[in-house]
Amino acid sequence: MKARAAQTQRRTRIQETNEEKILEAALEIFSARGFHGATLDEVADAAGMSKPNLLYYFRTKEAIHRRLIERVLDTWLDPLRAFDAAGDPMAEIRSYIRRKIEMARDFPRESRLFASEVLQGAPRILDELKGPLKELVDAKAEVIRQWQRRGKLVKCDPYHLIFSIWATTQHYADFDAQIQAVLGEKNSGEGRFEDAARFLDQLFSSGLKAADPQ
Amino acid sequence: MKARAAQTQRRTRIQETNEEKILEAALEIFSARGFHGATLDEVADAAGMSKPNLLYYFRTKEAIHRRLIERVLDTWLDPLRAFDAAGDPMAEIRSYIRRKIEMARDFPRESRLFASEVLQGAPRILDELKGPLKELVDAKAEVIRQWQRRGKLVKCDPYHLIFSIWATTQHYADFDAQIQAVLGEKNSGEGRFEDAARFLDQLFSSGLKAADPQ
DNA sequence: CAATAATTTTACCGATTGGTAAAGATTGCA
DNA sequence: TGCAATCTTTACCAATCGGTAAAATTATTG
Numbered sequence: 001m002k003a004r005a006a007q008t009q010r011r012t013r014i015q016e017t018n019e020e021k022i023l024e025a026a027l028e029i030f031s032a033r034g035f036h037g038a039t040l041d042e043v044a045d046a047a048g049m050s051k052p053n054l055l056y057y058f059r060t061k062e063a064i065h066r067r068l069i070e071r072v073l074d075t076w077l078d079p080l081r082a083f084d085a086a087g088d089p090m091a092e093i094r095s096y097i098r099r100k101i102e103m104a105r106d107f108p109r110e111s112r113l114f115a116s117e118v119l120q121g122a123p124r125i126l127d128e129l130k131g132p133l134k135e136l137v138d139a140k141a142e143v144i145r146q147w148q149r150r151g152k153l154v155k156c157d158p159y160h161l162i163f164s165i166w167a168t169t170q171h172y173a174d175f176d177a178q179i180q181a182v183l184g185e186k187n188s189g190e191g192r193f194e195d196a197a198r199f200l201d202q203l204f205s206s207g208l209k210a211a212d213p214q
Numbered sequence: 215m216k217a218r219a220a221q222t223q224r225r226t227r228i229q230e231t232n233e234e235k236i237l238e239a240a241l242e243i244f245s246a247r248g249f250h251g252a253t254l255d256e257v258a259d260a261a262g263m264s265k266p267n268l269l270y271y272f273r274t275k276e277a278i279h280r281r282l283i284e285r286v287l288d289t290w291l292d293p294l295r296a297f298d299a300a301g302d303p304m305a306e307i308r309s310y311i312r313r314k315i316e317m318a319r320d321f322p323r324e325s326r327l328f329a330s331e332v333l334q335g336a337p338r339i340l341d342e343l344k345g346p347l348k349e350l351v352d353a354k355a356e357v358i359r360q361w362q363r364r365g366k367l368v369k370c371d372p373y374h375l376i377f378s379i380w381a382t383t384q385h386y387a388d389f390d391a392q393i394q395a396v397l398g399e400k401n402s403g404e405g406r407f408e409d410a411a412r413f414l415d416q417l418f419s420s421g422l423k424a425a426d427p428q
Numbered sequence: 429c430a431a432t433a434a435t436t437t438t439a440c441c442g443a444t445t446g447g448t449a450a451a452g453a454t455t456g457c458a
Numbered sequence: 459t460g461c462a463a464t465c466t467t468t469a470c471c472a473a474t475c476g477g478t479a480a481a482a483t484t485a486t487t488g
Contacts, residue, residue, distance in 0.1 A: 037250035174332075
Protein backbone atom coordinates (compact mmCIF):
# COMPACT_ATOMS: atom_id res chain seq x y z
CA MET A 1 0.00 0.00 0.00
CA LYS A 2 1.12 3.60 0.55
CA ALA A 3 0.78 3.82 -3.20
CA ARG A 4 2.26 6.87 -4.81
CA ALA A 5 -0.03 9.82 -5.26
CA ALA A 6 -2.51 9.68 -8.12
CA GLN A 7 -2.24 5.93 -8.52
CA THR A 8 -5.00 4.65 -6.33
CA GLN A 9 -8.30 6.45 -6.13
CA ARG A 10 -8.27 10.02 -4.94
CA ARG A 11 -7.61 9.67 -1.24
CA THR A 12 -7.17 12.93 0.55
CA ARG A 13 -8.70 16.30 -0.01
CA ILE A 14 -5.20 17.76 -0.20
CA GLN A 15 -4.42 15.60 -3.18
CA GLU A 16 -7.55 16.65 -4.96
CA THR A 17 -7.11 20.36 -4.42
CA ASN A 18 -3.39 20.32 -5.17
CA GLU A 19 -3.79 18.37 -8.38
CA GLU A 20 -6.45 20.85 -9.38
CA LYS A 21 -4.18 23.78 -8.59
CA ILE A 22 -1.43 22.20 -10.66
CA LEU A 23 -3.65 21.51 -13.64
CA GLU A 24 -5.03 25.03 -13.56
CA ALA A 25 -1.54 26.50 -13.42
CA ALA A 26 -0.29 24.14 -16.10
CA LEU A 27 -3.16 25.10 -18.39
CA GLU A 28 -2.22 28.73 -18.00
CA ILE A 29 1.47 28.19 -18.70
CA PHE A 30 1.29 25.45 -21.31
CA SER A 31 -1.34 27.25 -23.36
CA ALA A 32 0.66 30.46 -23.33
CA ARG A 33 4.16 29.09 -23.92
CA GLY A 34 3.58 25.66 -25.46
CA PHE A 35 4.78 22.39 -24.02
CA HIS A 36 8.49 22.95 -24.64
CA GLY A 37 8.38 26.66 -23.83
CA ALA A 38 6.83 26.03 -20.44
CA THR A 39 9.05 25.18 -17.47
CA LEU A 40 8.10 23.25 -14.39
CA ASP A 41 9.39 26.09 -12.24
CA GLU A 42 6.89 28.40 -13.87
CA VAL A 43 4.06 25.94 -13.40
CA ALA A 44 5.01 25.25 -9.80
CA ASP A 45 5.23 28.97 -9.14
CA ALA A 46 1.83 29.59 -10.69
CA ALA A 47 0.43 26.75 -8.62
CA GLY A 48 1.91 28.24 -5.47
CA MET A 49 4.18 25.35 -4.59
CA SER A 50 7.73 24.17 -4.99
CA LYS A 51 8.85 22.15 -7.99
CA PRO A 52 9.62 18.97 -6.04
CA ASN A 53 6.24 19.26 -4.39
CA LEU A 54 4.60 19.52 -7.78
CA LEU A 55 6.51 16.47 -8.90
CA TYR A 56 5.10 14.63 -5.94
CA TYR A 57 1.69 14.79 -7.58
CA PHE A 58 2.74 14.36 -11.20
CA ARG A 59 5.80 12.29 -11.85
CA THR A 60 6.83 14.00 -15.07
CA LYS A 61 6.14 17.11 -17.12
CA GLU A 62 4.54 14.93 -19.75
CA ALA A 63 2.18 13.40 -17.20
CA ILE A 64 0.75 16.84 -16.44
CA HIS A 65 0.38 17.59 -20.10
CA ARG A 66 -1.28 14.25 -20.80
CA ARG A 67 -3.85 14.66 -18.07
CA LEU A 68 -4.54 18.20 -19.17
CA ILE A 69 -5.10 17.40 -22.81
CA GLU A 70 -7.18 14.33 -22.11
CA ARG A 71 -9.57 16.46 -20.13
CA VAL A 72 -9.64 19.19 -22.76
CA LEU A 73 -10.27 16.80 -25.64
CA ASP A 74 -13.17 15.32 -23.75
CA THR A 75 -15.01 18.53 -22.95
CA TRP A 76 -14.10 19.87 -26.35
CA LEU A 77 -16.21 17.30 -28.09
CA ASP A 78 -19.33 17.74 -25.96
CA PRO A 79 -21.00 20.19 -28.35
CA LEU A 80 -20.50 17.81 -31.25
CA ARG A 81 -21.98 14.95 -29.24
CA ALA A 82 -25.09 17.04 -28.76
CA PHE A 83 -25.69 16.96 -32.51
CA ASP A 84 -29.13 15.38 -32.72
CA ALA A 85 -30.34 13.51 -35.79
CA ALA A 86 -33.92 14.07 -34.75
CA GLY A 87 -33.59 17.84 -34.59
CA ASP A 88 -33.91 20.39 -37.35
CA PRO A 89 -30.67 20.40 -39.38
CA MET A 90 -30.15 24.14 -39.61
CA ALA A 91 -31.10 24.64 -35.98
CA GLU A 92 -28.64 21.95 -34.92
CA ILE A 93 -25.82 23.39 -36.99
CA ARG A 94 -26.45 26.96 -35.92
CA SER A 95 -26.63 25.89 -32.31
CA TYR A 96 -23.38 23.99 -32.70
CA ILE A 97 -21.64 27.04 -34.14
CA ARG A 98 -22.93 29.24 -31.37
CA ARG A 99 -21.70 26.85 -28.73
CA LYS A 100 -18.29 26.56 -30.29
CA ILE A 101 -17.94 30.33 -30.48
CA GLU A 102 -18.87 30.59 -26.84
CA MET A 103 -16.23 28.04 -25.98
CA ALA A 104 -13.63 29.98 -27.94
CA ARG A 105 -14.59 33.03 -25.92
CA ASP A 106 -14.82 31.34 -22.52
CA PHE A 107 -12.08 28.72 -22.77
CA PRO A 108 -9.38 30.11 -25.06
CA ARG A 109 -6.59 28.45 -23.10
CA GLU A 110 -8.08 25.02 -23.65
CA SER A 111 -8.41 25.73 -27.34
CA ARG A 112 -4.82 26.91 -27.63
CA LEU A 113 -3.47 23.95 -25.71
CA PHE A 114 -5.21 21.62 -28.10
CA ALA A 115 -4.16 23.63 -31.15
CA SER A 116 -0.56 23.64 -30.01
CA GLU A 117 -0.58 19.88 -29.71
CA VAL A 118 -2.18 19.26 -33.11
CA LEU A 119 0.04 21.84 -34.76
CA GLN A 120 3.07 19.75 -33.87
CA GLY A 121 1.59 16.62 -35.32
CA ALA A 122 -0.42 15.59 -32.24
CA PRO A 123 2.39 13.28 -31.05
CA ARG A 124 0.77 12.63 -27.69
CA ILE A 125 -2.87 12.24 -28.74
CA LEU A 126 -2.78 10.75 -32.22
CA ASP A 127 -4.44 7.58 -30.98
CA GLU A 128 -7.25 9.58 -29.42
CA LEU A 129 -7.81 11.38 -32.71
CA LYS A 130 -7.74 8.25 -34.83
CA GLY A 131 -9.98 6.40 -32.39
CA PRO A 132 -12.71 8.15 -30.40
CA LEU A 133 -12.59 11.42 -32.34
CA LYS A 134 -12.80 9.75 -35.74
CA GLU A 135 -15.65 7.53 -34.61
CA LEU A 136 -17.63 10.47 -33.32
CA VAL A 137 -17.08 12.49 -36.47
CA ASP A 138 -17.93 9.50 -38.65
CA ALA A 139 -21.21 9.11 -36.80
CA LYS A 140 -22.11 12.77 -37.05
CA ALA A 141 -21.15 12.87 -40.72
CA GLU A 142 -23.62 10.07 -41.27
CA VAL A 143 -26.28 12.14 -39.52
CA ILE A 144 -25.57 15.01 -41.87
CA ARG A 145 -25.73 12.67 -44.87
CA GLN A 146 -29.13 11.48 -43.74
CA TRP A 147 -30.39 15.04 -43.60
CA GLN A 148 -29.04 15.62 -47.05
CA ARG A 149 -30.60 12.45 -48.47
CA ARG A 150 -33.96 13.54 -47.11
CA GLY A 151 -33.54 16.91 -48.76
CA LYS A 152 -33.45 18.75 -45.45
CA LEU A 153 -29.99 20.16 -46.04
CA VAL A 154 -28.05 21.22 -49.10
CA LYS A 155 -25.62 18.59 -50.33
CA CYS A 156 -22.00 19.09 -49.41
CA ASP A 157 -19.13 17.11 -47.91
CA PRO A 158 -20.14 16.58 -44.26
CA TYR A 159 -16.54 16.16 -43.07
CA HIS A 160 -15.43 19.44 -44.53
CA LEU A 161 -18.54 21.07 -43.18
CA ILE A 162 -17.48 20.01 -39.70
CA PHE A 163 -13.90 21.08 -40.35
CA SER A 164 -15.04 24.52 -41.47
CA ILE A 165 -17.03 24.98 -38.29
CA TRP A 166 -14.07 23.93 -36.17
CA ALA A 167 -11.77 26.20 -38.12
CA THR A 168 -13.90 29.33 -38.05
CA THR A 169 -14.85 29.12 -34.40
CA GLN A 170 -11.56 28.00 -32.85
CA HIS A 171 -9.79 30.63 -34.93
CA TYR A 172 -11.11 33.26 -32.53
CA ALA A 173 -9.31 31.61 -29.62
CA ASP A 174 -6.17 30.35 -31.33
CA PHE A 175 -5.42 33.42 -33.43
CA ASP A 176 -6.71 35.95 -30.94
CA ALA A 177 -3.47 37.92 -30.99
CA GLN A 178 -3.76 38.43 -34.73
CA ILE A 179 -7.45 39.25 -34.60
CA GLN A 180 -7.01 41.85 -31.88
CA ALA A 181 -4.07 43.34 -33.76
CA VAL A 182 -6.13 43.70 -36.92
CA LEU A 183 -9.30 44.94 -35.27
CA GLY A 184 -7.40 47.46 -33.15
CA GLU A 185 -7.85 48.52 -29.56
CA LYS A 186 -11.37 49.82 -29.93
CA ASN A 187 -12.49 46.23 -30.34
CA SER A 188 -10.71 45.01 -27.24
CA GLY A 189 -13.86 43.97 -25.42
CA GLU A 190 -15.73 40.81 -26.20
CA GLY A 191 -17.64 42.41 -29.04
CA ARG A 192 -15.63 40.53 -31.63
CA PHE A 193 -17.19 37.29 -30.47
CA GLU A 194 -20.66 38.72 -30.93
CA ASP A 195 -19.75 39.98 -34.38
CA ALA A 196 -18.17 36.66 -35.25
CA ALA A 197 -21.24 34.75 -34.13
CA ARG A 198 -23.45 36.97 -36.23
CA PHE A 199 -21.25 36.66 -39.29
CA LEU A 200 -20.86 32.90 -39.04
CA ASP A 201 -24.55 32.43 -38.49
CA GLN A 202 -25.21 34.35 -41.66
CA LEU A 203 -22.52 32.59 -43.66
CA PHE A 204 -23.55 29.08 -42.75
CA SER A 205 -27.27 29.79 -42.75
CA SER A 206 -27.44 31.06 -46.29
CA GLY A 207 -24.49 28.97 -47.40
CA LEU A 208 -26.16 25.74 -46.43
CA LYS A 209 -29.75 26.64 -47.16
CA ALA A 210 -29.26 27.76 -50.74
CA ALA A 211 -29.48 25.34 -53.60
CA ASP A 212 -26.25 23.63 -54.56
CA PRO A 213 -24.83 25.70 -57.43
CA GLN A 214 -22.70 22.84 -58.77
CA MET B 215 35.45 46.41 -43.15
CA LYS B 216 35.45 42.64 -42.88
CA ALA B 217 31.99 43.09 -41.52
CA ARG B 218 30.39 40.06 -39.96
CA ALA B 219 28.39 37.83 -42.18
CA ALA B 220 24.93 39.00 -43.15
CA GLN B 221 25.57 42.58 -42.18
CA THR B 222 26.78 44.14 -45.39
CA GLN B 223 25.26 43.16 -48.69
CA ARG B 224 25.41 39.50 -49.66
CA ARG B 225 29.02 39.07 -50.66
CA THR B 226 30.01 35.57 -51.46
CA ARG B 227 28.03 32.77 -53.04
CA ILE B 228 28.86 30.62 -50.03
CA GLN B 229 27.08 33.01 -47.75
CA GLU B 230 24.01 33.04 -49.91
CA THR B 231 23.72 29.27 -50.28
CA ASN B 232 24.52 28.58 -46.64
CA GLU B 233 22.01 31.07 -45.33
CA GLU B 234 19.47 29.48 -47.63
CA LYS B 235 20.34 26.00 -46.35
CA ILE B 236 19.96 27.21 -42.77
CA LEU B 237 16.62 28.87 -43.39
CA GLU B 238 15.28 25.80 -45.16
CA ALA B 239 16.42 23.55 -42.32
CA ALA B 240 15.11 25.96 -39.70
CA LEU B 241 11.72 26.09 -41.42
CA GLU B 242 11.55 22.32 -41.27
CA ILE B 243 12.50 22.10 -37.61
CA PHE B 244 10.79 25.20 -36.24
CA SER B 245 7.49 24.40 -37.97
CA ALA B 246 7.53 20.84 -36.66
CA ARG B 247 8.70 21.45 -33.09
CA GLY B 248 7.94 25.11 -32.45
CA PHE B 249 10.47 27.75 -31.50
CA HIS B 250 11.22 26.44 -28.02
CA GLY B 251 11.03 22.80 -29.02
CA ALA B 252 13.58 23.22 -31.76
CA THR B 253 17.28 23.04 -30.93
CA LEU B 254 20.14 24.62 -32.83
CA ASP B 255 21.83 21.22 -33.00
CA GLU B 256 18.84 19.85 -34.88
CA VAL B 257 18.76 22.80 -37.24
CA ALA B 258 22.49 22.66 -37.85
CA ASP B 259 22.25 18.94 -38.45
CA ALA B 260 19.40 19.36 -40.92
CA ALA B 261 21.38 22.08 -42.65
CA GLY B 262 24.41 19.80 -42.90
CA MET B 263 26.78 21.90 -40.84
CA SER B 264 28.10 22.27 -37.32
CA LYS B 265 26.37 24.45 -34.76
CA PRO B 266 29.18 26.99 -34.47
CA ASN B 267 29.24 27.23 -38.22
CA LEU B 268 25.53 27.90 -38.27
CA LEU B 269 26.04 30.58 -35.64
CA TYR B 270 28.58 32.17 -37.92
CA TYR B 271 25.74 33.07 -40.28
CA PHE B 272 23.03 33.84 -37.72
CA ARG B 273 24.18 35.22 -34.41
CA THR B 274 21.29 33.85 -32.36
CA LYS B 275 18.44 31.39 -32.53
CA GLU B 276 16.02 34.26 -32.52
CA ALA B 277 17.73 35.85 -35.49
CA ILE B 278 17.00 32.78 -37.57
CA HIS B 279 13.41 32.74 -36.43
CA ARG B 280 12.98 36.43 -37.12
CA ARG B 281 14.28 36.21 -40.66
CA LEU B 282 12.17 33.16 -41.30
CA ILE B 283 8.92 34.64 -40.10
CA GLU B 284 9.48 37.96 -41.81
CA ARG B 285 9.77 36.15 -45.08
CA VAL B 286 6.74 33.98 -44.41
CA LEU B 287 4.55 36.88 -43.37
CA ASP B 288 5.45 38.70 -46.53
CA THR B 289 4.64 35.93 -49.00
CA TRP B 290 1.67 34.95 -46.92
CA LEU B 291 -0.07 38.23 -47.65
CA ASP B 292 0.49 38.23 -51.39
CA PRO B 293 -2.88 36.64 -52.21
CA LEU B 294 -4.69 39.26 -50.15
CA ARG B 295 -2.78 42.04 -51.89
CA ALA B 296 -4.08 40.71 -55.20
CA PHE B 297 -7.62 41.53 -54.09
CA ASP B 298 -8.78 43.91 -56.82
CA ALA B 299 -11.52 46.47 -56.27
CA ALA B 300 -12.13 46.63 -60.02
CA GLY B 301 -12.76 42.92 -60.36
CA ASP B 302 -15.96 40.97 -59.83
CA PRO B 303 -16.51 40.50 -56.07
CA MET B 304 -17.41 36.83 -56.11
CA ALA B 305 -14.68 36.01 -58.60
CA GLU B 306 -12.13 37.84 -56.46
CA ILE B 307 -13.21 36.10 -53.28
CA ARG B 308 -13.36 32.65 -54.83
CA SER B 309 -9.97 33.15 -56.40
CA TYR B 310 -8.59 34.26 -53.05
CA ILE B 311 -9.92 31.15 -51.34
CA ARG B 312 -8.51 28.90 -54.04
CA ARG B 313 -5.08 30.50 -53.71
CA LYS B 314 -5.09 30.19 -49.96
CA ILE B 315 -6.03 26.51 -50.15
CA GLU B 316 -3.23 25.94 -52.59
CA MET B 317 -0.80 27.62 -50.22
CA ALA B 318 -2.00 25.43 -47.36
CA ARG B 319 -1.32 22.44 -49.56
CA ASP B 320 2.01 23.57 -50.96
CA PHE B 321 3.48 25.46 -48.00
CA PRO B 322 2.17 23.82 -44.84
CA ARG B 323 5.40 24.43 -42.94
CA GLU B 324 5.17 28.16 -43.51
CA SER B 325 1.58 28.13 -42.33
CA ARG B 326 2.45 26.21 -39.19
CA LEU B 327 5.39 28.42 -38.36
CA PHE B 328 3.14 31.44 -38.53
CA ALA B 329 0.37 29.73 -36.58
CA SER B 330 2.79 28.68 -33.88
CA GLU B 331 3.94 32.24 -33.45
CA VAL B 332 0.45 33.73 -33.31
CA LEU B 333 -0.77 30.99 -31.01
CA GLN B 334 1.71 32.13 -28.37
CA GLY B 335 0.60 35.71 -28.59
CA ALA B 336 2.80 36.70 -31.55
CA PRO B 337 5.51 38.04 -29.22
CA ARG B 338 8.02 38.53 -32.01
CA ILE B 339 5.74 39.95 -34.72
CA LEU B 340 3.05 41.89 -32.91
CA ASP B 341 4.28 45.14 -34.44
CA GLU B 342 4.07 43.66 -37.93
CA LEU B 343 0.51 42.57 -37.26
CA LYS B 344 -0.59 45.89 -35.79
CA GLY B 345 1.16 47.83 -38.55
CA PRO B 346 1.42 46.49 -42.11
CA LEU B 347 -1.04 43.65 -41.67
CA LYS B 348 -3.74 45.81 -40.12
CA GLU B 349 -3.32 48.46 -42.81
CA LEU B 350 -3.65 45.91 -45.58
CA VAL B 351 -6.71 44.32 -44.04
CA ASP B 352 -8.26 47.73 -43.39
CA ALA B 353 -7.80 48.63 -47.05
CA LYS B 354 -9.26 45.37 -48.31
CA ALA B 355 -12.16 45.60 -45.87
CA GLU B 356 -12.94 48.97 -47.40
CA VAL B 357 -12.93 47.39 -50.86
CA ILE B 358 -15.43 44.82 -49.64
CA ARG B 359 -17.57 47.55 -48.13
CA GLN B 360 -17.63 49.37 -51.46
CA TRP B 361 -18.84 46.22 -53.17
CA GLN B 362 -21.55 45.88 -50.58
CA ARG B 363 -22.63 49.51 -50.87
CA ARG B 364 -23.00 49.09 -54.61
CA GLY B 365 -25.13 46.00 -54.08
CA LYS B 366 -22.58 43.71 -55.70
CA LEU B 367 -22.10 41.61 -52.58
CA VAL B 368 -24.31 40.60 -49.69
CA LYS B 369 -23.82 42.71 -46.59
CA CYS B 370 -21.70 41.19 -43.86
CA ASP B 371 -18.78 42.18 -41.64
CA PRO B 372 -15.82 42.37 -44.02
CA TYR B 373 -13.25 41.72 -41.29
CA HIS B 374 -14.91 38.52 -40.17
CA LEU B 375 -15.31 37.50 -43.78
CA ILE B 376 -11.55 37.73 -44.18
CA PHE B 377 -10.99 35.94 -40.87
CA SER B 378 -13.26 33.10 -41.94
CA ILE B 379 -11.32 32.64 -45.15
CA TRP B 380 -8.03 32.59 -43.26
CA ALA B 381 -9.41 30.17 -40.73
CA THR B 382 -10.93 27.67 -43.13
CA THR B 383 -8.00 27.54 -45.52
CA GLN B 384 -5.09 27.58 -43.09
CA HIS B 385 -6.87 24.96 -41.02
CA TYR B 386 -5.89 22.39 -43.64
CA ALA B 387 -2.22 23.09 -43.04
CA ASP B 388 -2.21 23.80 -39.32
CA PHE B 389 -4.51 20.99 -38.22
CA ASP B 390 -3.42 18.49 -40.83
CA ALA B 391 -2.67 15.83 -38.23
CA GLN B 392 -6.23 15.99 -36.96
CA ILE B 393 -7.75 16.08 -40.43
CA GLN B 394 -5.79 13.07 -41.60
CA ALA B 395 -6.66 11.21 -38.41
CA VAL B 396 -10.36 11.85 -38.92
CA LEU B 397 -10.43 11.18 -42.65
CA GLY B 398 -8.42 7.98 -42.27
CA GLU B 399 -5.67 6.53 -44.37
CA LYS B 400 -7.67 6.19 -47.53
CA ASN B 401 -7.60 9.95 -47.79
CA SER B 402 -3.88 10.24 -47.36
CA GLY B 403 -3.22 11.69 -50.80
CA GLU B 404 -3.91 15.30 -51.64
CA GLY B 405 -7.55 14.64 -52.36
CA ARG B 406 -8.62 16.36 -49.16
CA PHE B 407 -7.40 19.68 -50.56
CA GLU B 408 -9.51 19.21 -53.68
CA ASP B 409 -12.52 18.31 -51.57
CA ALA B 410 -11.87 21.24 -49.27
CA ALA B 411 -11.60 23.65 -52.19
CA ARG B 412 -14.88 22.38 -53.60
CA PHE B 413 -16.66 22.62 -50.27
CA LEU B 414 -15.38 26.09 -49.44
CA ASP B 415 -16.21 27.36 -52.89
CA GLN B 416 -19.75 26.16 -52.41
CA LEU B 417 -20.06 27.51 -48.88
CA PHE B 418 -18.80 30.98 -49.65
CA SER B 419 -20.42 31.20 -53.06
CA SER B 420 -23.95 30.56 -51.87
CA GLY B 421 -23.27 32.02 -48.46
CA LEU B 422 -22.28 35.39 -49.89
CA LYS B 423 -24.51 35.48 -52.93
CA ALA B 424 -27.79 34.86 -51.16
CA ALA B 425 -29.88 37.70 -49.82
CA ASP B 426 -29.02 38.86 -46.32
CA PRO B 427 -31.45 37.00 -44.07
CA GLN B 428 -31.07 39.48 -41.19
C1' DC C 429 52.25 33.18 -54.99
C1' DA C 430 51.82 35.72 -50.92
C1' DA C 431 48.83 37.69 -47.97
C1' DT C 432 44.55 38.79 -46.48
C1' DA C 433 39.83 37.79 -45.73
C1' DA C 434 36.23 34.36 -45.22
C1' DT C 435 34.83 30.00 -43.54
C1' DT C 436 34.93 25.79 -40.70
C1' DT C 437 36.33 22.97 -36.85
C1' DT C 438 37.59 21.80 -32.14
C1' DA C 439 37.12 22.40 -27.58
C1' DC C 440 34.59 24.52 -24.27
C1' DC C 441 31.33 27.03 -20.88
C1' DG C 442 27.73 28.91 -17.90
C1' DA C 443 22.88 28.72 -17.33
C1' DT C 444 18.78 26.38 -17.33
C1' DT C 445 15.91 22.42 -16.85
C1' DG C 446 13.60 18.12 -15.64
C1' DG C 447 14.07 15.25 -12.08
C1' DT C 448 15.90 12.90 -7.45
C1' DA C 449 17.30 11.81 -2.50
C1' DA C 450 16.26 12.20 1.79
C1' DA C 451 15.25 14.60 5.87
C1' DG C 452 11.61 17.20 8.13
C1' DA C 453 6.81 18.69 8.94
C1' DT C 454 2.03 17.72 8.99
C1' DT C 455 -2.11 15.02 9.03
C1' DG C 456 -5.27 11.17 9.94
C1' DC C 457 -6.63 7.63 12.74
C1' DA C 458 -6.72 3.61 16.10
C1' DT D 459 -1.81 10.39 22.36
C1' DG D 460 1.18 8.01 19.53
C1' DC D 461 2.25 6.10 15.30
C1' DA D 462 2.09 5.56 10.57
C1' DA D 463 1.07 7.63 6.31
C1' DT D 464 1.01 11.72 3.71
C1' DC D 465 2.90 15.86 2.39
C1' DT D 466 6.65 19.53 1.97
C1' DT D 467 11.20 21.37 1.93
C1' DT D 468 16.17 21.57 1.24
C1' DA D 469 19.94 20.46 -1.27
C1' DC D 470 21.42 18.72 -5.21
C1' DC D 471 22.58 16.60 -10.00
C1' DA D 472 23.23 15.06 -14.76
C1' DA D 473 21.96 16.40 -19.21
C1' DT D 474 20.90 19.68 -22.50
C1' DC D 475 21.16 24.00 -24.75
C1' DG D 476 22.46 28.46 -26.65
C1' DG D 477 26.50 30.53 -27.39
C1' DT D 478 31.90 31.66 -27.45
C1' DA D 479 37.13 31.54 -28.19
C1' DA D 480 40.42 30.66 -31.03
C1' DA D 481 42.96 27.77 -33.90
C1' DA D 482 42.88 25.62 -38.49
C1' DT D 483 41.42 25.58 -43.08
C1' DT D 484 39.80 27.31 -47.45
C1' DA D 485 38.88 30.88 -50.77
C1' DT D 486 39.97 35.44 -52.87
C1' DT D 487 42.71 38.88 -54.71
C1' DG D 488 46.59 42.06 -55.81
